[in-house]
Amino acid sequence: MDISVYRPGELTAADRAVWSALQSKARLNGYPELANPFLSPEFTLAVGRTRRDVRIAVLHEDGEPAGFFPYQRTSTGVGRAVGLGLSDCQGMVHRPGFICDTQELLRACDLAIWEFDHLVKGQAPFEAGASGTFPSPVMDLDQGYDVYIRRLRTTSPVFTRRTMTKERKLGRDAAQVHYVHDERDPAVLRTLLGWKSAQYRRTGRSDRFAHDWINQLVHQLFHTRSESFAGILSVLYAEGRPIAAHFGLRTERVLSCWFPAYDPAFGKYSPGLILFLRMAEAAAADGIAYLDLGRGQKGFKDSLKTRELFVSEGWVTRRHPVAIGHRAHRAPVRALRNTVLSRPELFGPADRLLKRMGKIRSGG
Incomplete structure (x- = not known):
């Protein structure tokens, strides 16, 4: 497997065409969830025009593009799904049956960790790092x-x-x-x-x-x-x-x-x-x-x-101090949020408190 990393503006028209074709054929290839607009090259390129931290890894197999992995990267090597917190579908767009080595991918992308919160089904290399799975109606x-x-x-x-x-x-x-x-x-x-x-x-x-x-x-x-x-x-x-x-x-x-x-x-x-x-x-x-x-x-x-x-949240990591620090910071926040959201006896009072605060903030 050969991995090349590009800034959004460096992605060739040919690569974009392959990426779009994989989405167009996703249902026929047995991966219908990959047809989601948040996994499209247009979404990644638009985010790349508004943020400087977007990168795209193109994974080649037998000399041909086999997978497209968009991500955002901080200067310390913390990686996030493109549009994390905004995008409702995340992952790699790939050929049928294509499997990559996540450690090799993270090294090629210079990432200590890659975080996701809406990982699409069928992303076997990343699913091992999922900490929770949630319905998407x-x-x-x-x-x-x-x-x-x-x-x-x-x-x-x-x-x-x-x-x-x-x-x-x-x-x-x-x-x-x-x-x-x-x-x-x-x-x-x-x-x-x-x-x-x-x-x-x-x-x-x-x-x-x-x-x-x-x-x-x-x-x-x-x-x-x-x-x-x-x-x-x-x-x-x-x-x-x-x-x-x-x-x-x-x-x-x-x-x-x-x-x-x-x-x-x-x-x-x-x-x-x-x-x-x-x-x-x-x-x-x-x-x-x-x-x-x-x-x-x-x-x-x-x-x-x-x-x-169903979509998943979690992260895949390398053995790296940045990954350890990022997980230690993010895991308690995620756990608390998901606990509140999943329990009506906690969500109801929290939602009412937020609305009271919003009313005060809005001058109501």
Whole structure:
């Protein structure tokens, strides 16, 4: 196995084409999860244009590219999955049956450790380092929207009935209700990001869009379009203005849900839930096989899902003092967070405290 490491701008057009082709054939090759947009070259290259620490290892077998391993690296040799904390799917895009030696890979990348929190299934070289596995709900659309809705009426009948009732009420109370699946107006994207920032602050969470590089990344992805990848802004309008929106990433068969938000003035109609059903209908018509809702405990995800994928968190390491120090620092934080998230008796009070703090911070 031969390993070459590149900065994002150094990756050749030929290598990018091979990478995209592996994603396009992922389902036929028996690795459907590799078709996720967060594993695409476009996502890695966009992160690379906003951060200087992105690298790509190209693994060759018999003189041909067999795997693509994107990562971020600190000056001390701590490696992270590209977009760690933002990306909902991580790992190596590879040929069928390709297996690499993780120690050889880490040495070639000059990494003491590589950390992940959404490792996709089927990454045998890295799965030995997983410290936990978590569900990532999906909405299956490969048989069409009508089949999905019939299934939803069986699995979540109260949720489905209430959402559709609210949609009809919205149609009666507001003028000009309509949906745009692929909105190209940057002003609407700015509106969505403003809603999302306010939501983060209101609920006591850290505002991701307070970081310039994340803002730049989202805007770059909004303008990124190829045959196999696009940033998609989906918007529900009423009375001539947006009331709910979502920005996500799509490949040929997968739409990854990323940043949804809505105008609180229309909250009684649950416009975000109406938006998700409209997205599912339009995505199914566009040939999308499923919407990936992403890891995380959210009631609406359980109501919308048809099944679950699984992603892992953890790290692979070399015997190196930097790796020991990084794990000692990160492991307790991860363990505490996962304990709180997995136990309702802990999550409820913690969530209420964060919201009270957010209300104070927002001047409420």
